[in-house]
Amino acid sequence: MTVTEDPSTATAGAPAKEVGSARLRKEDARLITGKTTWTDNMVLPGMVYMSVLRSPVAHATITHLDVSAAKDRPNVVAVYTGADFKDEQGSIPCAWPVTPDMVNPGHPSIAVDTVNHVGEAVAIVVARSRTAAVDAVEAIDVDYENIPVVLDMEEATKDGAPLVHAHTESNTSYHFVFDAGEAGTGGDTDAAFDAADVVVSRRFVQQRLIPAFMEPRSVVVGVSGDNYTLWSATQIPHILRVMAALTTGIPEHKLRVIAPDVGGGFGGKLQVNPEEILALLIARRLGKPVKWTETRSESLMTAHHGRDQIQYIDVAADREGNVKGLRVRLLADMGAYLRLITPGVPALGAFMFPGIYKFPAYRFECDGVFTNKVPTDAYRGAGRPEATFAIERIMDELAVELSMDPMELRRKNWINAEEFPFTTVAGLSYDSGDNEQATQAALELLGYDELRAEQKQRRESGDPVQLGIGISTFTEMCGLAPSRVLGSLAFGAGGWEQASIRMLPTGKVEVVTGSTPHGQGHETAWSQIVADQLGVPFDDVEVLHGDTAISSRGLDTYGSRSLVVGGTAVVKASEKVVAKARTIAAHLLEASEDDLEFSGGKFSVKGTPGAGLGIQEIALAIFAAHDYPEGIEPSIDAEAAFDPTNFSFPHGTHLCAMEVDTDTGFVKIRKYACVDDIGNIVNPIIVEGQMHGGLAQGISQALYEEAIYDADGNLTTGTFVDYLLPSAMDLPHFDTGNTTHAAPDNPLGAKGVGEAGCIASTPAVVNAALDAVRHLGVSDIRMPLTPERVWRAIHQGGDGGDRVAEGSNAYGGARTTESGYEEAK
Template sequence: MTTGGAAEQFIRVAAETTEAAPSPSIHVGQAMRRKEDPRLITGKGSYVEDINLTGQLWAAWVRSPEAHARIVSIDASAARARKGVHAVYTHEDLDIEASLPMIWVPPEIEVKTPHHPVLAKDEVNHVGDPVALVIGDDRYAVIDAVEDIVVEYDPLEVVVDPEKALEEGSPLVHEQLGTNKVCEWSLGGGDLEAGFAEADVVIERRIVNHRMAGAAIEPRGVLAEFRADRLTVWSSTQVPHFLRLFLSILLGVTEDKVRVIAPEVGGGFGSKLQVYAEEIGCAWASMKLGRPIKWIETRTEGFMVTHHGRDQIDTIRVGAKRDGTLTAWHAKIIADLGAYQMLLTPAIPPSSAFVMCGVYKTPAVQTDIVMVMTNKFGTDAIRGAGRPEATHMIEVTMDQVAHELGMDPLELRRKNFIPPFSNGHETPIGVTYDSGNYGGALDKLLEHIDPADVRREAEALRKRGVYRGIGFSTYTEICGNAPSRVIGPKGFGLQGGGWESATVRVHASGAVTLYTGTSPHGQGHETGFAQIVADRLGIDPAQVDVIHGDTATGPFGLDTYGSRSLSVGGEAAARAATKVAGKARQIVAHQLEAAPEDIELHEGRFSVRGSPDKGMTLPEVAGAAYVPDNLPEGMEPGLDEQSFYDPENFVFPFGAHACVVDVDAETGKVSVVRWVAVDDCGPAINPMLIDGQVHGGITHGIGQALYERIHYDESGQLVTGTFVDYALATAAELPSYETDRTETPSPVNSLRVKGVGEAGTIAASPAVVNAVIDALRPLGVDYINMPLTPMRVWEAIHEANGGVRA
């Protein structure tokens, strides 16, 4: 059963095998240390704030202290009169008619989308909504001027609870839309009714997956310069190509005259996958004033107006037979989108639906989503983007089912695992997984940790008032965004594609530049992509310079998010390099009078098979290509090839994680004391980079489970607006992690790889919650919602004991 037009359009894609490019793996697979690092460890990286232009002015924003109000008046006269202030702009000064972008237009579903201006017009809808833009001589002067601007507000009724926002008579975030409901969207398959009818037990839980932040340590920043009819924008963004397109559309400068540079970017985690008001506003002001304009976000602004993630209220029902066989899953999701729909806002909750089958062969699975607006800032993609919410629901509920049935949680999982497959497994909801071996990952995990040992330790610790528990999570996820025909306008409804580009340019001297359309912000593309290209050209990765994040260099690209860079962008790089190698073979064959098919890469030379002393190095081939007096008949000169790669399917990494926690029953404090992770993202290009992604991913998930929460009070005030209130885990709270891998090749791309940037986060939060519940079962606690702060845990213990202290 499938409902909803967009769901109908979600095409079943068979995982198609792509021919592997034959090249020896010399550098691929090595834990090579990063090419990026020498500049970063010596303070020579160039982040946006490090770049200064002659004549540059600074920008600052007047922001609403009200969650919902009419703007009665704005008095900027004192600010304008200040020395060092060049301009103060309000909405009426802006001549930008188009809304900030949102690119999801699903077929047959109306998505209620409010106009999203760069500066608020007449009304503010969340705390931090920008009301005026101040331009001045330096960063201190503009902040002084902001203080001088007096805005009078007439407060309106506020709604912050998404369930209340759906009720009849609720205050409306946008009166003109007549409702707070954005849309409903569903995806399902199999006979749900029959599934629940044949179940011996049905478990239902309400799971609050609270709002969290990306919290990249580098705040956002913009530097915009309009000079000689050309606009150049440096931005701390994950998506320079998206930004160029929307700067062009909103400001009316053709795309060829707009250049966006994402220089060194200090982390993103989805929060910089956006086209922000500040980027458009600063670029507009630079055009208006003819001066470069710089804005650097404060951390408080970062918590207010850099998009948030998650914020779902999930009601999950699962049916199972007495022997543990799962019969049906039904997830009902209320997704709180906040006040405005940003680039991908309403397209994120459906990502939960795409993985609601988890790693289990359940015959009927249904997800029904209601999206709603409230007077908070917008949600959008944050590390995992929809999949952590789904995995959390599935994996927490699996432990609840196991407890109900009196089964071991791992036995329940094993009973329901989809058996190993290497070339496509079609789930009942129409998503076809590429490859998987879920039992294999769990087996490997249990080589590292024996739950019986943990239980023995728990017994001993309990005498000291410490409750030790162990929790597991076995997951898969959907990434490698994305096959264009699946996600595009006629499919899921995104107004764009999912391909990626690469150009491999061999210079006349033999030096090599790879231009990638992806835009890394810490992942290590300059190293991993160089390893891929080097193997295909018989050279050292040190000889491959990887250029990214500048729209004026390589071809159009689709940037970095959704764990797509390697499986889509890396594959494009591999294909472009393979084309170069192909042309090189033809040139060598012609010059050495051999057949092209007899030319092979051997010890860094294109040589004739069987005669390794007869061959040419890449610099020799480049010389022949650029001094073309002896090329094969009809061959164009040069050695410079491009690939636009559109994948046939997504990729589906998977794994098994175990978390051990100690809970202090006196204080409710939870400590993660051990973490073991086995992840499978196919064959490793650089295992060191994979471990790094997994470590960071796990920490993001632990953070959500234990510490981090974006919290608004009832009046819509953000009460977690600094790192004092929004707790990122520090080194002191965490253990070292134990990581291992299994390697199941993906049939989707020639590298056989899957993404790994979000996997750790997707796996982590349910393992923590399961471990805490496991620890506290002796005290009568059988369920608890995140974040597991000491107070919440203490209260759960207290309530389970009928108000009696443990």
């Protein structure tokens, strides 16, 4: 993308438009230098520190727990176990009961008598220093009696399988079904398959991932009488306030939650964490301020994970390549407990499997399955990357089956530009776009024809380094979300967002947003929006967020919703400010409101050059309030809530050219090009940054990341030595571009960009690697595409297999074959 300011948007005499300009992010200096209010920087007088003893075993009864020696350690204030809190800790809330009969076993913040995953809290030391707390943890004496460990979903769902929770009837939490035939949005799926010429079936594994945000989770609780202030490195201060109040019994009006600057989340901080609840309970018990900051090892082991699905997907088509039906069955690993939206993540994906294609029939089924692992929950894309991966992978498989070019197959079935808005077989109304236009632009960016020619040459010469090109033509649902739709999906909250604007006497502007950033650049983008709306200088705008005492209403940041929903609330609040100011301007200018025009921050009387009053001057006038119309309030401040009527649907085409070294299995991205339609763009630099970060994470799922548990349920990827993340050294240059079809359902015309790169890129990368070696007999390679897996797939067949010895992998060794999959031996 070309990051330049477009001079054509500036009209003579008026200040240049801020929206669309590549403003450097105003918050970055303090975020990058760390000289800011990261939660762990907080120190309160008399503060004590928590350190958590965590279970080293995955499934056990606690048979002996003696904390007396720890209590005697220097500077220890208190030591607590589950017994101390069993009557007051309640359950970590789950806000998304996706089916009426979903089984929620309850989620204690600290284990009482059994542990259900490695890393579960067993005891807590509170001490006057962090080091004293950590040292004393080692003095706690605990014995466990192991219970059979449940790790493999395909095994866990069989009759007679050992149970994660003894008080439940099975390891299945819920069975969620969306059937287009029953919903009236499509035909009968079984009939479509029965009548089809071609059916292709595959089993794909979405490996378990760790969000790996940069700033570790951190909590500080301050106490003032019966009032509590909870600082937390969270994405969701507003939701956390409600949920923490309900969980602990601290009345909501006695609990203030502050998310200060937060260093990344990727969904990993969209959570009500056990440690947040425990810090509140301990602060209440001791009447002292309490801090807990996790170590990186704790973070990898106990912060919620993402993905972890086994996907069985069938596609039906005729011989000409017209798709006739889609059938999806998922096993979704919940982990040991249900956290905030654990069960909803795969269910959200239900609506995205049809992708951009015109399937006439569709059926989706998902089982949420308990295992003895840390719970899964939101991770960048949350349900949509999984769906996009499955559909974009199976479209390539169908193309192979039909001997068709994979792009031709997509073109034959995708929604054409003139068909938008388009109601899909999943019942969604896709808002706007042009798949052909984005694809053409991406093909040009990649240099598609030259690379296809090189691929052919390498194949013919038997080059040890083969070349492949992978395609992902994707869409996603963003702008979460219309509250009524969320209600219909049994989500526990709405999807509106709130903003207010305070006009200060000096003409400066405070924007209060309910959409709490954790690195996205809200302060810059919101300032640009308000600068245009009110005609005030960009630097005159301050954006306030993240403190429930300042921003009392909000639903926070996730699901690429901030700009689409929260930004729109800012626009609506600005419009109210201008409307209120208009009344006062008319009074002061002695003109009719109808005769005023507002431009460049100034009200002027039509046909009367020279006469005018700036909105910043009006702010001072109404502060003094010496002269304003009768019958109105002396304020031009305003607030607005916005509830969208539809999701927004970014789409785009991602293309990956991949070199595969057949001697070693090493894969290297040769070139990556993508063209995304994310609607109107407020700040091209922020968009570019979101794309780069999203691409890095999506590529990383394809190539690097995998949380692996061994046969005993230990997380073997417990440090960044084993849980591999790429650096800039390992990633290619990204050739990015945009097409622009404004979102029709919000005044900004924005669709959301936070997740696009992460959702789209993963299948493009895997498809590219397979395209490079398919002629060598390879039809699938499991993610991440480690060199060993690629090498084994090429030289030994199969999908590359497990990364650890047989029997010790969470997936039990079942593998994908040409005909579908074969079960573990």
